[in-house]
Amino acid sequence: MQTLVAYVENKPGVLNRVASLARRLAINIDSLTVGPTDNDQIARMTIVAHTDAKGGHRLEASLEKLVDVLLAENVSERSLLERDLALIKVRADQQNRPHLMELIKVFRGRVVDVAPDSLIIEVSGTVDKIDGLIEVLRPFGVLEMARSGRISMTRGGDLLQPPPQDVPQSATV
Amino acid sequence: MKLTGAEILCESLTKLGVRDLFGYPGGAILPVYDALGKSKLHHVLVRHEQGATHMADGYARASGEVGVAMATSGPGATNMVTGIATAMLDSSPVVCITGQVSSKLLGSDAFQEIDITGITMPITKHNVIVSRAEDIARTMREAFVIANTGRPGPVLVDITKDAQQASAEFDWEAATPKLPVKRKQKNFDQAEFDRAVELLNTAKRPLILAGHGIMVSGAMKTFAEFVKSANIPVAMTLLGIGCFPANEKLNLGMMGMHGEAWVNHAIQEADLLIAVGMRFDDRVTGDLRTYAKTARKIHIEIDRSEINKNVAVDAALVGDAREVLESLLPHIATREHGDWLARIAEMKGDSAVRDIQSLPDNGHLYAAHVINDIWKATNGEAIVVTDVGQHQMWEAQYYHHNAPRSLITSGGLGTMGFALPAAIGAKFAKRDAEVWVVVGDGGFQMTMCELATIVQEKINIKIAIVNNGFLGMVRQWQEFFYDKRYVATPLVAPDFAALANAFGIRGERVSNRTDSINTIRAAREYPESVLIDFRVEQEDSVYPMVPAGKGLHEMIRRPNNPLVETATEP
Ligand SMILES: Cc1cc2nc3c(=O)[nH]c(=O)nc-3n(C[C@H](O)[C@H](O)[C@H](O)COP(=O)(O)OP(=O)(O)OC[C@H]3O[C@@H](n4cnc5c(N)ncnc54)[C@H](O)[C@@H]3O)c2cc1C
Numbered sequence: 001m002q003t004l005v006a007y008v009e010n011k012p013g014v015l016n017r018v019a020s021l022a023r024r025l026a027i028n029i030d031s032l033t034v035g036p037t038d039n040d041q042i043a044r045m046t047i048v049a050h051t052d053a054k055g056g057h058r059l060e061a062s063l064e065k066l067v068d069v070l071l072a073e074n075v076s077e078r079s080l081l082e083r084d085l086a087l088i089k090v091r092a093d094q095q096n097r098p099h100l101m102e103l104i105k106v107f108r109g110r111v112v113d114v115a116p117d118s119l120i121i122e123v124s125g126t127v128d129k130i131d132g133l134i135e136v137l138r139p140f141g142v143l144e145m146a147r148s149g150r151i152s153m154t155r156g157g158d159l160l161q162p163p164p165q166d167v168p169q170s171a172t173v
Numbered sequence: 174m175k176l177t178g179a180e181i182l183c184e185s186l187t188k189l190g191v192r193d194l195f196g197y198p199g200g201a202i203l204p205v206y207d208a209l210g211k212s213k214l215h216h217v218l219v220r221h222e223q224g225a226t227h228m229a230d231g232y233a234r235a236s237g238e239v240g241v242a243m244a245t246s247g248p249g250a251t252n253m254v255t256g257i258a259t260a261m262l263d264s265s266p267v268v269c270i271t272g273q274v275s276s277k278l279l280g281s282d283a284f285q286e287i288d289i290t291g292i293t294m295p296i297t298k299h300n301v302i303v304s305r306a307e308d309i310a311r312t313m314r315e316a317f318v319i320a321n322t323g324r325p326g327p328v329l330v331d332i333t334k335d336a337q338q339a340s341a342e343f344d345w346e347a348a349t350p351k352l353p354v355k356r357k358q359k360n361f362d363q364a365e366f367d368r369a370v371e372l373l374n375t376a377k378r379p380l381i382l383a384g385h386g387i388m389v390s391g392a393m394k395t396f397a398e399f400v401k402s403a404n405i406p407v408a409m410t411l412l413g414i415g416c417f418p419a420n421e422k423l424n425l426g427m428m429g430m431h432g433e434a435w436v437n438h439a440i441q442e443a444d445l446l447i448a449v450g451m452r453f454d455d456r457v458t459g460d461l462r463t464y465a466k467t468a469r470k471i472h473i474e475i476d477r478s479e480i481n482k483n484v485a486v487d488a489a490l491v492g493d494a495r496e497v498l499e500s501l502l503p504h505i506a507t508r509e510h511g512d513w514l515a516r517i518a519e520m521k522g523d524s525a526v527r528d529i530q531s532l533p534d535n536g537h538l539y540a541a542h543v544i545n546d547i548w549k550a551t552n553g554e555a556i557v558v559t560d561v562g563q564h565q566m567w568e569a570q571y572y573h574h575n576a577p578r579s580l581i582t583s584g585g586l587g588t589m590g591f592a593l594p595a596a597i598g599a600k601f602a603k604r605d606a607e608v609w610v611v612v613g614d615g616g617f618q619m620t621m622c623e624l625a626t627i628v629q630e631k632i633n634i635k636i637a638i639v640n641n642g643f644l645g646m647v648r649q650w651q652e653f654f655y656d657k658r659y660v661a662t663p664l665v666a667p668d669f670a671a672l673a674n675a676f677g678i679r680g681e682r683v684s685n686r687t688d689s690i691n692t693i694r695a696a697r698e699y700p701e702s703v704l705i706d707f708r709v710e711q712e713d714s715v716y717p718m719v720p721a722g723k724g725l726h727e728m729i730r731r732p733n734n735p736l737v738e739t740a741t742e743p
């Protein structure tokens with residue numbers, strides 16, 4: 001599994017280009033998230049791909065060839081903070097509710113919606129943690145689930161920033 | 174100055190230095206054609222939009238400048254797909270302009286609406302849809318920059334009909350490209366560079382693998398200096414042919430599936446390979462597990478994604494070939510490599526043995542003879558545009574190119590039907606050059622409609638059809654690997670000479686060796702286009718051949734037939 005972070009132009013079709021490229025390289029994408037940055041022209045992607053280090057390099061270098069990709073970096077070997085967010089709707093009756101609440105607490109989840117027969121739990125964290133919570137919830141009955149896909153950031157002073165865009169361009173062509 | 178989008182497009186193309194473009198009209202591009210009529214641009218009416226893209230590609234390959242093709246929406250655009258893919262795989266700078274339905278109709282399955290930017294996403298370097306007249310000038314400038322910088326490639330610009338019709342201010346100075354600014358990549362560090370120099374200066378059996386990137390970079394002069402100061406022999410890829418003169422002693426010829434035997438053996442025996450602007454295509458390497466096992470590798474390459482893709486290298490110098498070679502030059506120690514050069518010379522054998530011209534005539538006409546005759550008659554100075562198949566390989570083996578961009582051929586996609594239209598494009602790029610088409614009877618029938626374009630444009634091109642009555646290259650595979658079961662490869666053709674006449678082109682037919690050289694000479698003297706139908710030996714094969722999946726040293730060699738010996742045993 002390889003994790004890449006990319007800054008891309010925030011315009012229609014870019015996600016399609018990125019996905020199309022991965023498909024062309026026969027690399028299966030496990031998770032791809034896109035979100036805005038504080039520059040509304042630029043979006044940030046976290047791509048988790050089912051491939052080895054060689055495939056990760058190929059994907060990184062090929063992504064950077066796309067005109068709309070400003071930077072792509074394979075961060076798999078770096079010290080990373082990774083987060084996934086999940087909303088899990090779980091069956092809950094009066095009897096098992098207390099037990100459920102305890103489990104949720106252990107996983108630092110939050111109950112964000114309460115209905116007579118179910119709860120929606122919000123939990124964020126590493127994929128392992130969320131998978132762990134889902135496992136313990138399964139016996140109660142997981143009715144529905146939505147996951148955000150991963151976002152990643154390198155730790156500490158290891159900064160990944162988009163290149164400044166206000167550079168004048170040659171008028172020669 | 175207020176102009177319509179269509180006029181802005183024509184003005185922009187003129188400002189970008191375009192003189193000729195290749196296209197075919199239709200409803201969604203009609204405003205542009207109206208404006209073209211009033212512009213100084215010369216529009217070449219093709220007979221099929223695939224031809225337009227190949228012409229633009231041929232123009233680009235012959236000149237190094239961007240070639241431009243144009244088509245209407247829908248079927249016009251989809252007919253371009255093969256030509257775009259051809260340009261993509263060989264990194265050729267082509268800009269394709271397609272008309273599109275009006276922006277308010279987009280997504281409504283309107284008449285002749287097709288998502289051509291979606292279709293061509295994986296086969297263009299970039300593509301874009303323009304729906305406002307005021308964006309056309311800037312987008313065209315950007316398209317030209319993208320197509321012909323870094324690793325070149327095709328760009329498609331899809332312009333909606335309302336954008337062509339609307340009016341906007343035309344201000345060329347203001348319409349500077351606004352491409353996203355990318356981060357600056359560090360190409361290589363000092364340690365990598367030092368390692369490359371160390372390898373270069375200590376190798377005992379070094380070999381340079383020269384590719385198309387040398388031409389793209391315009392690095393021919395620097396490359397020649399590099400080769401001579403290092404005194405290292407050179408092998409070329411198919412698309413690298415011409416980057417270093419064939420008459421140079423250090424030039425060994427082509428490598429790979431149909432490369433010269435001594436070249437492939439040299440690759441397998443080398444202790445250092447210096448790959449310059451080539452991408453280790455599988456037709457070049459054969460089985461990767463046995464490829465150049467004893468050699469360290471240096472890769473000089475502009476595209477980072479090519480590094481370690483097929484072949485793991487010991488030093489990767491990412492960057493423009495000319496710049497990298499220039500930085501290496503001062504560090505090169507001139508060395509003899511005497512034993513190594515002697516070993517290669519030994520493998521090469523006595524070259525006189527291979528000179529097919531000096532072999533006796535047995536009454537048969539072999540394609541190799543035809544190519545050799547064309548080479549002799551043209552003093553090796555013509556631009557030769559080939560199609561795909563056996564004739565393509567024989568051209569590469571028997572036409573010795575001394576000048577860059579003088580062999581134009583579809584390598585990566587191997588597109589049959591490429592030659593005739595690409596030659597038309599090349600002729601427009603190099604109007605004073607002698608242009609020859611070398612094409613098979615199969616491939617010629619794919620795009621022969623462009624004969625009419627030749628006549629309408631009154632251009633002078635010589636067409637040599639290597640007519641073996643077969644889809645020869647496929648027949649060869651059936652002979653070698655399918656027990657000679659010739660399924661769907663015997664091929665009926667029209668009388669090509671009569672066909673040429675029907676188009677208004679002089680046609681000739683040659684079926685023996687004596688007529689060959691004379692007909693070629695006469696064709697050269699004739700001031701207009703000539704088509705020659707060479708009836709060659711039907712079941713000849715291209716040797717040597719590395720069967721798919723086999724190692725480079727595991728070549729099938731020509732059975733002992735001295736007449737058309739392509740290479741001597743090492
Ligand atoms: C029937 C058939 C048989 C074939 N048999 C053979 C064969 O026997 N031998 C053979 O060699 N080929 C053969 N080919 C062709 C083969 O498929 C490839 O097209 C060819 O080998 C590619 O050559 P290349 O790597 O030099 O060029 P390209 O594929 O064009 O690659 C050029 C490389 O140079 C790089 N580059 C571009 N610009 C620069 C620059 N400025 N500086 C540095 N690098 C740059 C590019 O990034 C790219 O990696 C055959 C094709 C067909 C159709």
Ligand SMILES: Cc1ncc(C[n+]2csc(CCOP(=O)(O)OP(=O)(O)O)c2C)c(N)n1
Pocket residue numbers: 560561562563564565586587588589590612613614615616617639641643644645646647
């Ligand atoms: C468009 C296309 N279709 C099919 C092929 C597969 N193919 C490669 S070579 C060849 C035979 C070419 O025959 P011909 O043009 O007669 O040339 P020859 O090999 O006989 O010299 C074929 C069918 C191809 N390269 N391109």
Ligand SMILES: [Mg+2]
Pocket residue numbers: 613614615639640641642643644645
């Ligand atoms: Mg044939």
